Amino acid sequence: MGYAGRCACGAVEVRIDGEALGVRQCWCRRCRKIAAGGPTHNAIFLTADIWIDGVTASDSYVADSGNTLTRSHCPACGTPILGGSSARPQMRVVRLGILDDPHGLKPTMAIWASEAPDWAIIDPAIETFPAQPPIPPQS
Template structure:
């Protein structure tokens, strides 16, 4: 029998809690300039999951909406400590991009790809053996890479 693993997470202050009750579709790091600006860092990590696989605790995250290339994006965050927990978008309806650093245990996953290396900071040197893309690959390809890593 295949038992699903439960992965719990929360914001920095612990006010907003969630549980991932299904398997992720993929996990990647993005080096695009938009992600650099949103995170204030050189890149971000994202884990794509079905929104149905997210069970929320008693306190729901706050939301802020913005446009990215004519697509509405929603940032879900803790109103108290401002931790970004995940993003959702009409570009991938029914799915969310969790910020996997918010999991209580961050040792069970690793990204399958580095995206937008054409925009990476010049001092970022990667030799981790993970596939690199100069731009945005098809989501299907990222999902396949994740599935290959699960075998």
């Protein structure tokens, strides 16, 4: 099983040779900046399974956890590509929007719900964490 995708302008392409370890939506303030006010939607994959073709730009910041988070996007169209934490270099969170449809992935967890705006609608059927959840199993 694998996935393919591209940014809005097509300058950056991704290919993933593996299954997602989990799919989450993140309502943290930093994510809402890059997701136009809503949550980011992220599929967690092993870094070794991800191939990127094209030039990306990135920014980094130190999170409350003390870990450095790095996020990359297409410098031409701004589409968010993926993110990663210095604490877990073996994993990346791929932004769901870059994957070609239909990819069949959907969020099963909402995280950082404590930072969601009061108008946010979070599916009560999915697991919700007020902040950072546990790391998913890697097997």
